[in-house]
Amino acid sequence: MVSNIITEDSKTGYEFYNEYAISHNMICEHADGKTNVSKRIINKSNSDVTLIVVDGAAYGSEMNNTMILINSIPGYILFTPESFEWLLLNSNILNKPYILDILKEPYNYIESSEFFSWENYFTELLNKATRESEVVPYSKGNNKSIRMFTTEKNMKKKIIESSDLRYLLKT
Known part of the structure; x- marks a missing residue:
């Protein structure tokens, strides 16, 4: 079961996932940009399962390094919605x-x-x-602008359930 979330995004994407994490007793942190995601993986200090969320439309140049790392260090799931x-x-x-x-x-x-x-x-x-x-x-x-998307109903019933996140977060 996922207990941590790392987002590439430090703005509204992070705000959304952080709201979700808080309401589900999880930890959410942002990498502050796509080039920093790999550093977060390397610096992992526990054996919990961590969901990494990156924008697929913008992450291509970092994908190879990230895949090498998450295939060699257990406990990571990569989620790449278009954005x-x-x-x-x-x-x-x-x-x-x-x-x-x-x-x-x-x-x-x-x-x-x-x-x-x-x-x-x-x-x-x-x-x-x-x-x-x-x-x-x-x-x-x-x-x-993110508030309407982070209500309990919209977050879980609409956003989580309308994407592959429903399988990753098992809410």
């Missing part, structure tokens, strides 16, 4: 049917000349959808 924003969009909390259509075939919507990465696209899409819903517009640095 944290993708995870929030996939939960359908905002009840925008067009979003689920986009998530099924994102390559038909993402114009690479406009967006540096898919993560950038999903961040912009989430920002647009929250503005349309008249909730606090999503922003990576705005903790208020």
Whole structure:
């Protein structure tokens, strides 16, 4: 059973997982960037199971080192959603049917000349959808924007259950 969470992200992604960890008597810490995740693995001091959460859309250059480490040091599970924003969009909390259509075939919507990465696209899409819903517009640095996603109902029933996290966290 997972007892620790390490996030690549030190902003809203970390805030979300930290809220989850607190409510489930777990420890959550952030690596403060993708290049620091490997350091957190090497510095592990106990035998608990740790879930590492990284944005798949941005983590490619670090993946090989991380996989080598977690295959040689027991007690790690790697979770790589497309991005944290993708995870929030996939939960359908905002009840925008067009979003689920986009998530099924994102390559038909993402114009690479406009967006540096898919993560950038999903961040912009989430920002647009929250503005349309008249909730606090999503922003990576705005903790208020994450509040609607961290209610008990939305966190567990929507976000955790709509992703592979339900199998990893066994809530």
